Amino acid sequence: MKPVFPLAILASGSIAAPFHENDLMVYPGADSALACPIYEVRVTQGDRTQEAFVYQSVSDWAEQSYSRHKQFFESLSYAGFAFAGEVTVEVTKVGRVRPGIPAMAWRPDLVNPPPPTGVMVRPERFAIEAELDGWIARFTIRQPGQYSVEFVDRDLDPSGTPLHGLMIFADPLEDLDSVPSKSAPEVFSLTPDKPAAAVPESATVVRLEPGVHELGPWVVPSRIRQVYLAPGAFVKGCLSIRDRADGFVLNGRGVLSAHHLGWHAKAAPGKEAGWYELPAPGKDYLKLLIVEGDHLTVDGIVLADSPFHTVGGSGTHHTWSWVKAMGWRLNNDGIPGFADSVIRHCFIRANDDAVWLYHDNLLVHDLVMWQGDNGACFQLGWSSKSARNVTVRDIDVIHGEWRTDRRRNNSGLVNLRISTPGTDGPGVQEDFLFENINVETPVATGIDIRMRKEAGEGGGRHTIRNFTFRNIRLQLEAGFPFARSFMVPWDGEFGFENVRFENLRVNGVLVTDGNHANEGRFDISSVATSDIGFDADTRMLVWFNPLQGLPSGLIDAAIICTDGQFTMVGINAAGIPARWTSSDLVSWSAGGPLSLAHPDWGRGPFSAPRLLYDPVRRKVFLVFQRGTGVGLASTDNLDGSWDLLTPDRPLAEGGHPSLFEDDGGSLYLVVDGARMTPIDPGNPGLIKDWVVLTGSDSSQATIVKKNGSYHLFWTEGDGESPMSGRYAVARSVIGPYQKSILTEGHAFTSGYPWPGPDGRWWFLSDSGTGLSLRPLRFDETAGLFLISGPGDAECKVELPTYLPP
Numbered sequence: 001m002k003p004v005f006p007l008a009i010l011a012s013g014s015i016a017a018p019f020h021e022n023d024l025m026v027y028p029g030a031d032s033a034l035a036c037p038i039y040e041v042r043v044t045q046g047d048r049t050q051e052a053f054v055y056q057s058v059s060d061w062a063e064q065s066y067s068r069h070k071q072f073f074e075s076l077s078y079a080g081f082a083f084a085g086e087v088t089v090e091v092t093k094v095g096r097v098r099p100g101i102p103a104m105a106w107r108p109d110l111v112n113p114p115p116p117t118g119v120m121v122r123p124e125r126f127a128i129e130a131e132l133d134g135w136i137a138r139f140t141i142r143q144p145g146q147y148s149v150e151f152v153d154r155d156l157d158p159s160g161t162p163l164h165g166l167m168i169f170a171d172p173l174e175d176l177d178s179v180p181s182k183s184a185p186e187v188f189s190l191t192p193d194k195p196a197a198a199v200p201e202s203a204t205v206v207r208l209e210p211g212v213h214e215l216g217p218w219v220v221p222s223r224i225r226q227v228y229l230a231p232g233a234f235v236k237g238c239l240s241i242r243d244r245a246d247g248f249v250l251n252g253r254g255v256l257s258a259h260h261l262g263w264h265a266k267a268a269p270g271k272e273a274g275w276y277e278l279p280a281p282g283k284d285y286l287k288l289l290i291v292e293g294d295h296l297t298v299d300g301i302v303l304a305d306s307p308f309h310t311v312g313g314s315g316t317h318h319t320w321s322w323v324k325a326m327g328w329r330l331n332n333d334g335i336p337g338f339a340d341s342v343i344r345h346c347f348i349r350a351n352d353d354a355v356w357l358y359h360d361n362l363l364v365h366d367l368v369m370w371q372g373d374n375g376a377c378f379q380l381g382w383s384s385k386s387a388r389n390v391t392v393r394d395i396d397v398i399h400g401e402w403r404t405d406r407r408r409n410n411s412g413l414v415n416l417r418i419s420t421p422g423t424d425g426p427g428v429q430e431d432f433l434f435e436n437i438n439v440e441t442p443v444a445t446g447i448d449i450r451m452r453k454e455a456g457e458g459g460g461r462h463t464i465r466n467f468t469f470r471n472i473r474l475q476l477e478a479g480f481p482f483a484r485s486f487m488v489p490w491d492g493e494f495g496f497e498n499v500r501f502e503n504l505r506v507n508g509v510l511v512t513d514g515n516h517a518n519e520g521r522f523d524i525s526s527v528a529t530s531d532i533g534f535d536a537d538t539r540m541l542v543w544f545n546p547l548q549g550l551p552s553g554l555i556d557a558a559i560i561c562t563d564g565q566f567t568m569v570g571i572n573a574a575g576i577p578a579r580w581t582s583s584d585l586v587s588w589s590a591g592g593p594l595s596l597a598h599p600d601w602g603r604g605p606f607s608a609p610r611l612l613y614d615p616v617r618r619k620v621f622l623v624f625q626r627g628t629g630v631g632l633a634s635t636d637n638l639d640g641s642w643d644l645l646t647p648d649r650p651l652a653e654g655g656h657p658s659l660f661e662d663d664g665g666s667l668y669l670v671v672d673g674a675r676m677t678p679i680d681p682g683n684p685g686l687i688k689d690w691v692v693l694t695g696s697d698s699s700q701a702t703i704v705k706k707n708g709s710y711h712l713f714w715t716e717g718d719g720e721s722p723m724s725g726r727y728a729v730a731r732s733v734i735g736p737y738q739k740s741i742l743t744e745g746h747a748f749t750s751g752y753p754w755p756g757p758d759g760r761w762w763f764l765s766d767s768g769t770g771l772s773l774r775p776l777r778f779d780e781t782a783g784l785f786l787i788s789g790p791g792d793a794e795c796k797v798e799l800p801t802y803l804p805p
Contacts (some may be wrong), residue, residue, distance in 0.1 A: 021068070023084035023173065023731065026252055029053030029210045030234030036077040039149075039166045043081050052079040054166070055234075055255065057304050059328035060263065076326060076349060076370075078302070080169035080231075080253060085731040086142040089168060090151050093135045106124040118152035123368055123396035124440050142238035142709075143436045144172040145664075146324065146347035147367040148398050160441045161399045164369070165370075167347065171253065171300060171322055172663070172776065178251055178299070180205045180228050192196075199224070208233045208254060215239075217267045217286060217426075229301050230252025236260055238286050244293030244315075251299040258288055258305050263329045265307040273721050285331075287312040298323055309333045310350070316340045319665075327351050331376055337362040339391070345663065353379035353415070357432070363615055364392045370422055371400040376415030378434070380449065383420045384462040391615070393435040400443035412445035412485075413474065418460040426461035426494055427483070435470040442475045446485030446506070451495065461494040469503040479506075484521045489528045496531040503536060510536045549588035550580060559754055559764055560611045560620065567638055569594065569622070570771075575605045577624070579638070585773065594622075595641040600648050602627035610752075612659040614667070619759050621681065623669065626650075630657045630671060632684055645684045652677070658752065660703040662733055674701040674714050676734070691734050698726070702752040703733065712737050713753050 024045040029035060042048050064366040077170040081087075095114070109718045112784040121128040121643055128147070130139035135148060147168040150156070155163050156191045182188045188203035190196070192211035197220045199206055204225050210232030219240045220227060226249040229235060241248055258265070264285045288306035291298065291313040298318070303310050303325045310325050310333055325334050326349040334354035335343055340361045348354045351372030354380050354641035355364055369377050377397055401775030402411040410417045414434065434553075447469070452459040477483040485506075489495020504511045504520070511520035513534050526530055553573035566582045579591040594609075608625040622642060629650025633642040645651070654671030661667050670676045674694040693701065693712060701714040727735035754762050755772075760772050 024048070024050070024081065024087060025083070026050040026052050026080070026081040027079075027232070028210055028232035029055075030210060030232055030255070034212075036075075038075070038164055040094055041079040042090040042092075043083075044088040044090070045085065051080075051099075052081055053232075055080045055302075055304075057257075057259065057326050057328070074328070075164045076099070076167060077165065078167040078169055078324070080171065080173040080324075081304070082173045082253065083144070084173050085143075086140055086392075088138060088140050089138045089170075089750045090147075091150055091166060091168075102105065114153070116151040116153035118162060120148075120150045120152065122150065122398040122440060123149040123438070125396060125438060134608075141168075141170050144170050144322075144345070146170070147369075148370070159399075159401075159443075161401055167324075169302070169324055169347065174253065174300070178249065180207055180226060182207065191286055198395075210254075212236065220525065225249070226251070228252045229256065238288050238290075240290040241313075242290065242292040244291075244296060247295035247297070248291070248293060249297045249299070250289075250291070251297065251301065252721060253300050255302040255304060256288060257302075257524040258286070258307050261286065261305075261307045263307060289313075291315070291318065296415065296435070297321075302326070305329075309352075311335055312556070314338065314646075315477075318342075318498040319344075321345050323347075325350065328372065332372070337364060343367070343666075350375055353410075355379070355380075355392075357384045357392070357429075358387055360388050360390075361388045361618065362387070363618070364390075364395075364633050365615065366394045367396070369395065369397045371397065371402070371411075373401045375401055375410060376412050376448070378414045380414065380416040380429060380464075381427075381462075382410075382417050382516075384418055384425075384427040384460050385429060388428075388430045390429075390432045391435070392433070392437070393555050395437040397439040397443075399441055400439065400445070401759060402444040407645055409448065409450065412448035413439060413443075414447045414449065414469075416449040416451070416462070416668070418451055418461065418462060421557065426463065426465040426490075428465060429467075430463075430465035432464075432467045433470065434468070434472065437471070438473045439475055442477045442483075444477050444480060444483050446474055446476055446483070448486045448700070450486050451490040452488050459490065461490045463494055463497065464499060465497040467499045468502065469498075469500070469504060472501070472504045474504070474506050476507060484523055484596065487524045487528055487532055489525055492527050494523075496528045499532045501532075501534045504534065512536045547580075548586055550771055556608045557764055557771055558610045558752070559773075562613050562620070562638070567591070569609045569611055571605075571607060571609070577609050579607045591639075596633055597642075597644055597647070599626065599631050599650075601642055601646075601650050602631075604628045608656050612661060613665075614661055614665075617665070617681070619681075621659055621667075623651075623659050625655050625657060628653055628655070630654055630669070632679070632681065634681060645681060649677065651684050656700045658700075658702045660705075660733070663704065668703070668733065670703060671700045672699045672701070676689075676701075676703075693735050693737055694726075694728065700752065704753050711735075711753070 020071050024043065025044055034055055037052040039054050041052040041054055043052050055078050056075050059074045112561065115134055119130045119132045121130050121139050128139050130137045143331045147170060149166045149168060150162050150740065157163055182189050186203060187205045187207060188199050189207045190199060191209045192213050195216055204223055206224055207228045207230060209230050213233065213235045215235050215237030217238045229252035231253040235254060235256045238258060239256065265287050285308035287309045288303055289311050293315045295317045296315060299321045301323060303323065306327050308331050310327055316339045318338045320335055320343045324347045328351055330351060332351040334348040334350040335346065336356040337343060337359060339359035343355065343364045345366045347368045349370040352375035354371060354375065354377050358381060370698060373375050378392060387598045397413065449464060450461050501511060507519050509519040511534050516522045516534050551572055554570045557568055557570035566585055566586065568580045569577060572578050577594045579594060580588040581591050582588045600674045604627050606624050606626055610623050614621060619634045619636060620638060624631050631650045632645045632651045634645060635642045652669060652671060656672050659667060660670060667679050668676050668682060669679045673692065675690040675692055677690050694714060698714040698716045701712060704711045710730045710733050714726055716726050729754055730737040752764060754764050764773050
């Protein structure tokens with residue numbers, strides 16, 4: 001989808017406020033009958049406070065014998081809004097019992113409990129501090145995400161899981177280009193009083209407007225290329241989107257729900273009223289959403305209370321962003337990972353396997369997960385699958401409800417359950433990376449990868465090869481003998497090859513080869529011992545000025561990190577772009593010239609190369625200057641050749657280019673003058689429209705996003721005094737940027753900020769005595785960013801041996 005990019009430029013050089021009059025849009029409710037009776041939510045930005053509608057999803061334990069050990073209803077309420085900048089959220093817990101549900105189904109001590117003694121906002125890594133005043137909690141959110149608000153009262157079960165929880169779905173502002181206009185001739189607005197059959201043949205885009213839609217099981221006609229669920233739309237039904245070879249978009253901020261259907265409901269064709277029947281023999285149960293095809297996008301919507309699997313389908317190149325999937329029922333799986341696809345910034349509350357890792361080239365990142373009693377967070381397969389190049393990173397598991405009173409074999413953070421060996425022979429899953437995962441509360445199962453199960457439960461031949469588990473924090477239930485991790489191969493031939501656990505902590509203890517069986521709580525088959533290892537070293541890294549192993553005269557250097565290896569490109573003394581590699585940022589080895597053909601435009605050598613690793617497209621991009629033009633190239637392999645994307649014309653005119661990628665995968669080009677424009681690497685061409693970010697004669701501008709804000713660094717001079725470094729911050733990538741902070745100390749004239757492996761910013765510069773990597777330090781008293789100089793003392797930082805990308 002094309003990124004939002006207002007082009008109204010004011011005389012001062014700043015730009016008009018983007019997206020909305022205020023950077024906050026609170027979603028309306030579809031019907032007061034759907035309102036949650038337990039929570040009230042208010043959202044404030046500036047001097048404006050708005051009430052957020054709170055929906056409630058309620059479990060149906062009475063239909064599902066597996067969960068009758070609880071003997072009462074659970075619920076998960078949710079409120080949503082979109083924003084930029086920061087907002088203050090106020091949550092009031094006003095009631096305990098939902099009308100229409102027998103009181104006997106609720107725990108008696110929850111009906112009139114005493115006030116809470118505290119409140120938590122998860123995930124932990126956002127470090128949100130909430131104030132508690134009786135039954136009212138207040139906190140500030142500074143970046144989009146999915147947040148669980150948890151009062152410390154009788155509503156928590158012994159493991160700390162809320163029985164009647166509340167999620168705050170704080171979305172980014174919608175991309176206005178992805179919102180279909182009601183006035184467009186190809187768009188049909190479907191209001192709640194109209195059935196899906198009312199969509200005319202001429203429509204290729206359907207907007208479901210606010211209100212409650214009795215949609216039924218709708219097979220979306222092949223002519224429709226987009227379905228948009230407007231904020232405030234509550235759609236009761238199921239969607240089937242099939243045979244889309246050239247793409248489809250399902251987006252919006254509305255809700256698709258089957259809360260009115262029972263477990264394992266099936267379609268009853270021909271019935272206009274009561275279009276489902278229950279129970280149903282066989283396996284043709286309704287799924288909430290079916291997506292089949294290539295290049296499909298699902299963005300922003302809520303998927304709630306499916307009768308069976310939440311999502312089914314097939315295809316490649318799917319993108320799932322900011323989707324909220326919630327289910328209570330057995331078989332309520334989450335989001336399947338299709339080949340060459342991306343799942344990002346989603347919330348999944350599943351009661352079966354949350355994410356399937358069955359296909360090649362899958363990227364899963366930035367998920368908040370709340371796992372039910374059944375299933376695993378990440379499932380490797382119920383039969384022997386073959387897949388490669390799968391990355392799972394930056395995951396917060398805020399709760400796992402696996403039971404401690406019986407031993408399960410289809411649960412855990414990562415699971416493999418081979419019930420049937422498969423029809424195509426033993427499969428191989430290889431080159432998997434699980435990284436930066438935090439399981440916040442104690443759970444009953446860790447990592448469970450077993451190719452042999454207990455007697456009578458099957459199993460099969462399979463190979464797990466080149467798996468890395470890095471920077472994982474896992475909490476296991478104390479005092480429960482089965483709260484362990486299991487690694488069991490089929491035999492000496494089929495099992496594990498090169499499985500590494502790097503910087504794994506279990507209940508706060510760093511797991512090593514020596515303690516993995518005790519403190520680490522791992523059961524590893526003796527057959528697999530030599531194939532599975534634990535690395536837990538830390539080391540003191542020292543950044544020197546200048547860096548070691550680099551040639552003199554190196555200029556225009558840039559660094560990226562992919563899979564724990566650092567790559568630097570720059571212009572050597574001969575004027576040739578070349579690259580170097582390092583594993584520790586200290587010692588560098590020559591990697592040879594860049595294999596990049598000269599374009600058929602511009603004069604002179606290459607200059608100012610800059611790198612960007614794009615995890616969405618799984619490519620590294622190189623932007624460079626030749627003469628007065630800017631070129632763009634990409635590669636899938638840093639050791640291989642580069643594809644020149646602009647061979648016959650420059651991408652743009654300008655100097656000192658840089659690239660920035662926002663969370664949604666939108667790419668932006670920035671050139672001298674701090675001018676910025678969106679680019680599409682799939683359709684590069686001359687750029688005509690620009691936004692000026694600083695309104696000044698600036699050079700070497702770079703944008704970095706950190707902690708939900710956009711940070712712009714550039715150099716500036718008036719022609720008489722030397723160039724000096726400047727810094728500004730904004731709530732949106734397009735500004736307006738507040739130029740209130742000057743980088744002082746040792747002024748820089750060339751270089752750019754780089755988010756270093758210790759989480760802080762570093763400045764890579766070729767000014768002064770040579771190339772150096774120096775720490776940025778914010779002086780709160782002076783309100784300045786300070787850069788240590790080449791003559792300053794060397795900087796020492798303790799890091800894990802295995803660095804994150």
